[in-house]
Amino acid sequence: MYRILSAEKLSENIYRMVVEAENVARHCLPGQFLIVRTSEHSERIPLTICDYDREKHTVTIVFQPVGYSTMKMAELTAGDAFADVTGPLGKPSDLVNEPPEELKKKSIVFVAGGVGTAPVYPQVKWLHEQGVSCDVIIGAKTKDLVIMEEEFRKVCNLYITTDDGSYGRSGMVTKALEDLVSEGKKYDHCVAIGPMVMMKFVSLLTKKLGIPTVVSMNPVMVDGTGMCGACRVTVGGETKFACVDGPEFDGHLVDFDEAMKRQQMYKTEEGRALLKLKEGDTHHGGCGSCGGEE
Amino acid sequence: MADMMKKIPVREQDPKVRATNFEEVCYGYNAEEAKAEAERCLNCKNPKCVGGCPVSIDIPGFIAHIKEGDFAAAYETLSLSTSLPAVCGRVCPQESQCEGQCIRGIKGEPVSIGKLERFTADWARENGIRPVKPEKTNGHKVAVIGSGPAGLTCAGELARKGYEVTIFEALHKAGGVLSYGIPQFRLPKDTVVDAEIENVLNLGVKLETDVIAGRSVTVDELFEDGFEAVFIGSGAGLPMFMGIPGENANGVFSANEYLTRVNLMKAYRDDYDTPVIRGKKVVVVGGGNVAMDAARTALRLGAETYIVYRRSEKELPARAEEVEHAKEEGINFRLLTNPVEILQDENGWVAGIRVIRMELGEPDASGRRRPVEVPGSEFEIEADTVIMALGTTPNPMISEATPGLEINRKKCIITEEETGKTSREGVFAGGDAATGSATVILAMGAGKTAAASIDSYIQNKN
Numbered sequence: 001m002y003r004i005l006s007a008e009k010l011s012e013n014i015y016r017m018v019v020e021a022e023n024v025a026r027h028c029l030p031g032q033f034l035i036v037r038t039s040e041h042s043e044r045i046p047l048t049i050c051d052y053d054r055e056k057h058t059v060t061i062v063f064q065p066v067g068y069s070t071m072k073m074a075e076l077t078a079g080d081a082f083a084d085v086t087g088p089l090g091k092p093s094d095l096v097n098e099p100p101e102e103l104k105k106k107s108i109v110f111v112a113g114g115v116g117t118a119p120v121y122p123q124v125k126w127l128h129e130q131g132v133s134c135d136v137i138i139g140a141k142t143k144d145l146v147i148m149e150e151e152f153r154k155v156c157n158l159y160i161t162t163d164d165g166s167y168g169r170s171g172m173v174t175k176a177l178e179d180l181v182s183e184g185k186k187y188d189h190c191v192a193i194g195p196m197v198m199m200k201f202v203s204l205l206t207k208k209l210g211i212p213t214v215v216s217m218n219p220v221m222v223d224g225t226g227m228c229g230a231c232r233v234t235v236g237g238e239t240k241f242a243c244v245d246g247p248e249f250d251g252h253l254v255d256f257d258e259a260m261k262r263q264q265m266y267k268t269e270e271g272r273a274l275l276k277l278k279e280g281d282t283h284h285g286g287c288g289s290c291g292g293e294e
Numbered sequence: 295m296a297d298m299m300k301k302i303p304v305r306e307q308d309p310k311v312r313a314t315n316f317e318e319v320c321y322g323y324n325a326e327e328a329k330a331e332a333e334r335c336l337n338c339k340n341p342k343c344v345g346g347c348p349v350s351i352d353i354p355g356f357i358a359h360i361k362e363g364d365f366a367a368a369y370e371t372l373s374l375s376t377s378l379p380a381v382c383g384r385v386c387p388q389e390s391q392c393e394g395q396c397i398r399g400i401k402g403e404p405v406s407i408g409k410l411e412r413f414t415a416d417w418a419r420e421n422g423i424r425p426v427k428p429e430k431t432n433g434h435k436v437a438v439i440g441s442g443p444a445g446l447t448c449a450g451e452l453a454r455k456g457y458e459v460t461i462f463e464a465l466h467k468a469g470g471v472l473s474y475g476i477p478q479f480r481l482p483k484d485t486v487v488d489a490e491i492e493n494v495l496n497l498g499v500k501l502e503t504d505v506i507a508g509r510s511v512t513v514d515e516l517f518e519d520g521f522e523a524v525f526i527g528s529g530a531g532l533p534m535f536m537g538i539p540g541e542n543a544n545g546v547f548s549a550n551e552y553l554t555r556v557n558l559m560k561a562y563r564d565d566y567d568t569p570v571i572r573g574k575k576v577v578v579v580g581g582g583n584v585a586m587d588a589a590r591t592a593l594r595l596g597a598e599t600y601i602v603y604r605r606s607e608k609e610l611p612a613r614a615e616e617v618e619h620a621k622e623e624g625i626n627f628r629l630l631t632n633p634v635e636i637l638q639d640e641n642g643w644v645a646g647i648r649v650i651r652m653e654l655g656e657p658d659a660s661g662r663r664r665p666v667e668v669p670g671s672e673f674e675i676e677a678d679t680v681i682m683a684l685g686t687t688p689n690p691m692i693s694e695a696t697p698g699l700e701i702n703r704k705k706c707i708i709t710e711e712e713t714g715k716t717s718r719e720g721v722f723a724g725g726d727a728a729t730g731s732a733t734v735i736l737a738m739g740a741g742k743t744a745a746a747s748i749d750s751y752i753q754n755k756n
Contacts, residue, residue, distance in 0.1 A: 023504075023505060023510035023511060024510065027509065027510060027511075037466055041560075041565055041566045041567055042567050043559070043567050043568055043569075044466070044559075068567060069567055072567075083466070084466040084503070084504050085504065086464070086466070086504035086505070086506060086510065087506070087509065087510065088509055088510070089506070089509060222551055222554050222555060222559070223464075223465060223531075223554065225464055225506060225531065225689060225691065226531060226532045226689050226691070227474075227531040227532065227533070227550050227551075227554065227689070228533070228548060228550050228551035228554055229532075229533045229535070229547075229548040229550065229551055230547070230548075230551045232535075232542050234542060239535065239537075239541070239542060241532075244532075244689075244691070258542055258642070261544060261641070261642040262542065262544060264544070265544045265545075265571070266569045266571070
């Protein structure tokens with residue numbers, strides 16, 4: 001069992017947990033992910049690693065309950081345990097393979113959206129530890145949904161933008177990035193992590209601006225070790241497995257439309273399980289979308 | 295008096311009934327039937343069957359005990375050569391191994407060796423007879439990577455010799471392909487697979503799940519931790535696809551994904567959270583055991599199911615029994631047919647599959663007649679789900695993280711066949727990780743060979 005040392009709500013619908021997982025904490029690098037299972041009958045859930053402590057053997061995960069399994073996960077509290085935590089999986093971010101002297105010559109911008117803010121953190125923190133400074137744009141719908149602001153302020157130049165203008169700049173992350181560039185910022189590397197649609201539009205913008213861009217894909221997965229092929233992503237016309245070839249890919253080459261379509265694959269199945277959780281045995285269909293009447 | 299030329303028939307679930315459930319298809323022999331079948335064994339002086347067995351079970355020996363009705367002794371004889379008899383009795387391709395060599399088979403039907411092995415192992419389990427743990431260990435530590443047939447066999451063999459063995463498994467459950475790949479209706483999980491794994495662990499073998507070799511721990515770290523030898527039996531996990539248009543449409547799965555969701559993650563049961571797409575019309579591409587497993591699983595989940603295979607029935611690589619069972623259950627075979635494109639609806643879901651007829655030409659490198667396309671013979675099969683069962687390749691995760699471990703062009707770990715030795719001292723490998731996708735029993739044979747080499751390697755070193 002993998003003990004949960006702390007569990008907290010970062011915003012209305014985003015949770016952070018620190019979990020004991022020695023093998024993962026000893027070996028992981030920024031950009032990699034892990035897989036958790038809440039109990040014997042649960043799904044395997046892939047989550048990007050958001051922080052780690054090599055000495056304390058802990059890893060930090062941040063997640064947003066979107067389906068049945070992540071909602072069950074949100075019910076766990078400090079002192080509870082996961083049935084399984086395994087990893088690290090996927091390739092580390094390319095940045096960690098570059099010598100700090102090279103990185104210092106670069107002007108790097110991270111673009112983070114929603115729950116995707118958390119996986120940006122270990123990369124930014126790692127760069128800070130190497131003495132490399134960078135810009136980070138965090139986007140959220142509204143002020144209350146901005147997460148990890150304090151942590152980020154310590155390790156980067158932070159720009160916050162909210163869709164409704166309730167905090168920081170006003171508008172989407174793409175607008176903030178475009179504005180920063182027109183204000184005179186010059187970037188030669190961009191990392192975008194967030195909802196698929198956000199990564200798509202950031203990639204379209206940076207292509208126009210001529211900034212090489214890396215995105216972190218989070219498709220449907222089962223084992224996370226290359227075995228199932230559920231996480232197929234088309235990159236530059238070739239099929240890649242996000243779990244072993246990624247999760248980070250060249251944003252200008254990813255087929256986002258296909259990726260977004262594939263992400264919907266289990267939505268009805270998940271919806272069914274979700275209704276079972278919310279309404280228990282009282283729900284027997286009739287809603288028209290759950291298939292309960294079958 | 296029964297006809298000695300024919301096998302004692304084995305009782306099976308009615309095809310119409312079993313097509314709707316996940317209970318085991320074959321009921322196996324009872325004691326009476328087993329004894330009667332054992333009577334058919336000629337107890338040859340030079341038993342050809344043993345030579346056909348990758349783990350060299352003393353076949354006439356255990357069958358002789360069944361004849362006498364001493365099933366415990368039969369189990370003891372089996373256990374000298376195999377750690378997984380209840381598994382092998384169910385999934386070995388006996389027709390091309392032991393039973394293929396049986397002298398009885400020249401004029402009539404061979405002795406039903408597989409069913410007798412299964413009977414013996416099931417009898418032992420039901421009667422609480424288990425392999426005996428050695429009294430003390432020899433103090434030498436060996437690490438085994440992967441808990442599939444190769445790893446379990448290697449670990450079992452070494453534990454019997456007194457080694458302290460730890461198995462590292464990447465998934466949350468042991469068994470490898472026995473747990474995630476082969477379906478419940480062919481190889482029951484709780485009663486058969488879990489029980490045989492438990493038997494191996496009872497020999498003193500330790501199991502650590504959730505450890506991904508090459509990621510959670512490296513081979514070099516295992517040596518630093520005091521393991522004197524490492525066996526890699528990580529299997530061939532990466533599924534192959536065809537590279538045809540439409541293959542990334544929603545509703546196209548690898549057989550690995552489909553079977554893992556259903557077998558390991560138990561998507562067919564309401565008490566598990568795993569989702570699986572229940573197609574109404576499913577096309578499975580491929581002709582091996584995995585294709586049969588995927589097709590019969592889809593059938594049980596309620597689909598009208600088709601198998602599309604580019605060669606003819608004679609070349610189907612699946613076990614004869616699986617093809618037979620699939621047909622009985624109502625799987626439709628579209629042989630000499632090959633997919634060229636997967637058709638999609640406006641939402642990106644599978645709508646059908648465009649295929650082309652094939653004919654057999656000259657024999658190819660595998661000795662089988664090469665299928666060639668018949669020009670202009672394309673047609674479409676309507677489908678909402680397509681499952682690709684085209685074989686697998688080894689996962690490069692371990693080789694990439696192990697300096698000095700040589701692999702070949704197909705990413706298989708290079709080993710010396712007679713010993714399982716790799717290019718790294720103290721590192722041995724076997725099973726699909728070394729050969730590419732093959733069978734459970736060949737992997738077990740490789741695990742056994744490697745265990746013997748590891749034993750002599752450690753003994754010579756000390």
